[in-house]
Amino acid sequence: MQKNEILRIYGTDYKDMTKRLLDEAELYTHITPGARIGIKPNLVAPVPADFGATTHPEVVAGIIEHLKEHGFTDIRIIEGSWVGDKTEDSFEYCGYNALKEKYGITLVDTQKEKSYSVPHGDISVNICNCVRDVDFMINVPVLKGHCQTNITCALKNMKGLIPNSEKRRFHSMGLHKPIAILNSAIKQDFIVVDHICGDLVSEGGGNPYYSNCVMAGLDPVLIDSYLCKLMGYTLDDVPYIKLAAEAGVGCSDLSTLSMRTIDGDGTEKEEILPRTHSLFKLKDKAEDVDTCSACYESLMEALSRLEEEGILDNLTEKICIGQGYRGKTGEFGIGNCTRLFKHFVPGCPPDSDAIYEGIKAYVNK
Numbered sequence: 301m302q303k304n305e306i307l308r309i310y311g312t313d314y315k316d317m318t319k320r321l322l323d324e325a326e327l328y329t330h331i332t333p334g335a336r337i338g339i340k341p342n343l344v345a346p347v348p349a350d351f352g353a354t355t356h357p358e359v360v361a362g363i364i365e366h367l368k369e370h371g372f373t374d375i376r377i378i379e380g381s382w383v384g385d386k387t388e389d390s391f392e393y394c395g396y397n398a399l400k401e402k403y404g405i406t407l408v409d410t411q412k413e414k415s416y417s418v419p420h421g422d423i424s425v426n427i428c429n430c431v432r433d434v435d436f437m438i439n440v441p442v443l444k445g446h447c448q449t450n451i452t453c454a455l456k457n458m459k460g461l462i463p464n465s466e467k468r469r470f471h472s473m474g475l476h477k478p479i480a481i482l483n484s485a486i487k488q489d490f491i492v493v494d495h496i497c498g499d500l501v502s503e504g505g506g507n508p509y510y511s512n513c514v515m516a517g518l519d520p521v522l523i524d525s526y527l528c529k530l531m532g533y534t535l536d537d538v539p540y541i542k543l544a545a546e547a548g549v550g551c552s553d554l555s556t557l558s559m560r561t562i563d564g565d566g567t568e569k570e571e572i573l574p575r576t577h578s579l580f581k582l583k584d585k586a587e588d589v590d591t592c593s594a595c596y597e598s599l600m601e602a603l604s605r606l607e608e609e610g611i612l613d614n615l616t617e618k619i620c621i622g623q624g625y626r627g628k629t630g631e632f633g634i635g636n637c638t639r640l641f642k643h644f645v646p647g648c649p650p651d652s653d654a655i656y657e658g659i660k661a662y663v664n665k
C-alpha cells in the first residue's frame with residue numbers, strides 16, 4: 301500500500317471485511333518481525349459501538365487476527381476515555397475485556413499511566429508512557445462529527461494518549477494547534493477507519509448514521525482531509541488538519557489521493573453523507589472559551605432536548621461555558637469553571653440532565 305492510497309470495503313460482517321481489507325493492504329508487510337504493536341481505538345465513553353461513538357470490537361478483532369496470522373504476538377490496546385468517564389468502564393462496556401480474554405492481548409488504560417514530555421518549539425506536550433513502549437501504532441478511529449472541531453477522526457484520536465490534565469490544557473489552548481503538535485510527536489504507522497456507524501453530529505454518539513464501511517491508509521492527514529470533504533466541510537472548517545500538514549505530518553492535497561474500493565465494480569462512487577450542520581444553531585446559544593469536550597457535548601445534548609421541546613427560543617442570553625471563565629463573574633454558566641457566576645450548573649463536567657434542568661429552571665425563573 302502506498303502513502304497516497306486509501307482502501308475501503310463495505311459490508312456487514314465487520315470482522316471478516318476488516319481482515320479482507322488488511323490482506324489487500326498487506327498490513328503485515330509494513331511491520332518489523334517481533335515488533336510491539338499498539339492498537340489505538342476510540343473508546344471515548346462506555347457506550348456500545350452501535351451508539352455511534354466507539355470503535356467496533358469486531359474491527360479490532362479483525363486487526364488482531366490479521367496480525368496473529370502473520371506471526372505477531374505482542375499486541376496491546378492503548379486508550380484513555382474522555383474526562384468524566386473511566387477507561388476501565390469503556391473496556392468492559394465496549395467489548396474490549398472480551399477481546400483480551402479471547403486473544404490474550406493486553407489492555408493499557410492511559411488514564412492510569414505516567415507520562416513524558418516532548419518539547420515542540422516554545423511549548424511541550426505530555427504523552428503517556430505506553431506510546432514509547434510500542435514499535436508500531438495502528439490507529440482505529442471512528443469518523444464522527446465534533447461539536448468544537450466539526451470532525452474527529454485519525455488526527456484527533458491521538459488525544460486518548462495523553463493524561464486527563466493534558467486534555468484539559470489542550471482545550472485551554474484551543475485544540476487545533478495542540479492536536480497538530482501532538483501528531484508531530486506521535487507517529488501513527490497505519491490507520492483503520494471505523495466508518496460503520498459514526499455519529500455525524502456528536503463525539504459522544506447517540507445518532508448513529510450507517511455507512512457500513514471500513515477504510516485503511518497510511519497518512520492521517522490525507523485521511524482526515526478526505527473525510528472532512530465527505531462530511532461537507534472545507535479544510536478551513538477544521539484548522540488542525542492544515543496545521544498538521546504544515547508540520548509535516550502528512551499531505552492534505554486531495555489531488556494526490558488514490559481511492560480504491562475492495563470488491564467494488566471498478567468505479568469509485570462518492571459516498572454522500574447527510575449534512576448535519578444544524579448544530580450551528582445550538583452552538584450559537586453558547587459562549588465557549590476553552591471548553592472540555594465532555595462538558596460541551598453535555599451542553600449540546602441538553603440544548604437539543606430544549607429545542608425539541610420548543611423551550612430554546614425562550615433563552616435570550618448566551619450561556620457561558622469553559623475554562624476561560626475560571627475566576628470570572630457573569631450571569632449564567634455551565635460547570636464548575638463558572639462557579640462565580642450569578643447562576644451556574646455545578647459539575648466537572650456536569651451531565652446533560654443537570655444542564656437541561658438548570659437551563660429550564662433559569663428560563664422559567
Ligand code: SF4
Binds near residue numbers: 621623637649
Ligand atoms: S467545568 Fe471546566 S474543567 Fe470541568 S469539564 Fe467543564 S470546562 Fe472542563
